[in-house]
Amino acid sequence: MIKLPEPIIAYFDPANSVEQKAAAFNDTAIVEDENQRHQGRPEIGKWMADAKAKYNFVAEPIDVVHADEKFAVKARVSGDFPNSPIELDYRFELANGRIEKLLIG
Numbered sequence: 001m002i003k004l005p006e007p008i009i010a011y012f013d014p015a016n017s018v019e020q021k022a023a024a025f026n027d028t029a030i031v032e033d034e035n036q037r038h039q040g041r042p043e044i045g046k047w048m049a050d051a052k053a054k055y056n057f058v059a060e061p062i063d064v065v066h067a068d069e070k071f072a073v074k075a076r077v078s079g080d081f082p083n084s085p086i087e088l089d090y091r092f093e094l095a096n097g098r099i100e101k102l103l104i105g
Contacts, residue, residue, distance in 0.1 A: 010024040051074070069094040
């Protein structure tokens with residue numbers, strides 16, 4: 001069983017709504033995915049909603065490495081895209097009990 005902090009659990013939980021997932025981020029958070037940068041909780045929420053609509057995906061954490069407030073999570077991602085499922089790396093940085101930065105690649 002992989003142990004993750006609450007904001008990362010909230011991000012990956014498929015039962016959570018986009019609003020619940022976005023609430024795991026700080027107001028000033030940054031996400032970088034598919035060569036695009038999204039900053040701030042409203043923009044991150046829009047990015048999540050758009051990605052879910054486009055790919056109808058689920059990401060399941062399968063491994064984690066962490067030091068201090070940085071977590072490298074490998075996840076199996078399945079959905080409506082070529083070569084599904086794939087494994088992606090999610091690099092989280094936490095601050096003040098929420099996600100401050102997320103790099104996906």
